[in-house]
Amino acid sequence: MPKTVRIWYVSGQRLCNFRCTYCVSVNDYAKSNTADWQAEDQARFETIVDWIAERPYRVGVRLATLGEPFTSRPFLAKAAGLSSRPNVDFVELVTNGSLLKRRLGQLDREGDISKISLWVTHHPTEIPLARFIDNARYAQERYGCFVVVNALLFPDNEVGVAQLKRAAEDAGLRFNLDLGYDPLTPHGAHTELGVMVPVLRERQQAGIARAVQLGAHADVLELNVAAMRDLRGRACSAGHDYFYIGIRGDVYRCSRYQALGKDRIGNILDDGFDLQLTTEPFMACGAGFGCGNKEDFLNLRHHQSAEDARPPSLGWVDRTPATAANGNTNPDVVAVAVPGKETD
Secondary structure, eight states: OOSEEEEEEEOOOOBOSOOOTTOSOOGGGOOBSSOSOOTTHHHHHHHHHHHHHTOSSEEEEEEEOSSOGGGOHHHHHHHHHHHTSTTEEEEEEEEOSTTHHHHHHHHHHHSOGGGEEEEEEOOTTTSOHHHHHHHHHHHHHHHOOEEEEEEEEOTTOHHHHHHHHHHHHHTTOEEEEEEOOOTTSOSSSOOOHHHHOGGGSSOHHHHHHHHHHTTOOHHHHHHHHHHHHOOTTOEEOTTTSEEEEOTTSEEESSHHHHHHTOSOOEETTSTTOOOOOOSSSOEEOOSOSOOOOHHHHTTBSOOOOOGGGOOSOSSOOOOSOOBOTTSOBOTTOOOOOOOOOOOO
16 A cells, blocks of 8 residues: 555536636536535535545545635635545645635634635736736745645746746745647547647647746656557556546546546445555556646656655646745755666
8 A cells, every 4th residue: 555645536516606717617517606516426525525534444535626625614614624534635726716714724724724725816817917926825824835836838828927936936835837739638548649739739749848937847857748648558546546526526547548438437425435556656657648737647667766755736836946036945845856767
């Protein structure tokens, strides 16, 4: 049994206060600007979170939503309860950052906020940069949350990404840049990179170089592109020290397997469900191509650091601490090894 098992659970919480045109929560999994939960989704969520909390091993959880988690007090109540469990190393929330000052207090009152990790993505059409940075910095400095400021790179937002990176560094915040995806790309089909990733449509190598120049982690970006192209022969630890839970409780070794409907492990909501993790640390990936989620492709075999050195996040791998303009360095940034090329 690995020392810590990492879990990515996408819940059915749907209420969102933003209206981003590129949002990937679409079709059957669309967010809502008016309703928090669909019928049965909240009950499923509560049962699944309780199941996670009862695991007989240590867990780190990315507790994701279809909408904005800080719009939902019932969601935050369960996240807080999960953070208070002794077997839980961290609870990571993916947020737009707009409601942090108003709602972090609930997590502090009802849970262990020192275990809360925030992946805060900037949506420039919905929130001013200054307010966004102020909120993220408040979470880090007032409550000690592990905060990552995240941007999505599209062909038309390079200037904004550069401004966000500078602002994050000036505030002493960690900065991450990911490729922005076309939300209408079919998840179960073999889609060319230029279709799936708009910034790579014209000149792919130039787009990759530009992403690195703007702050993307070069090794992670290389792994990202390679995982979308071809997974044959790649060894992966998903299913051993990491697994994915879908909205309805279905368990797969990763979200790519879920999209393909491949090798479903079972459903947490079924009577008698008993999750059996693989005993082998690595197994050959059978997805073929199209692995585009960082939570998944970071499990492809790489030079891993010691278990204790892993940060409280399913997406943060940078070794370099963020340094504020006054020269102070965040002391809690943990050094970890980053993915490299396959060597065996």
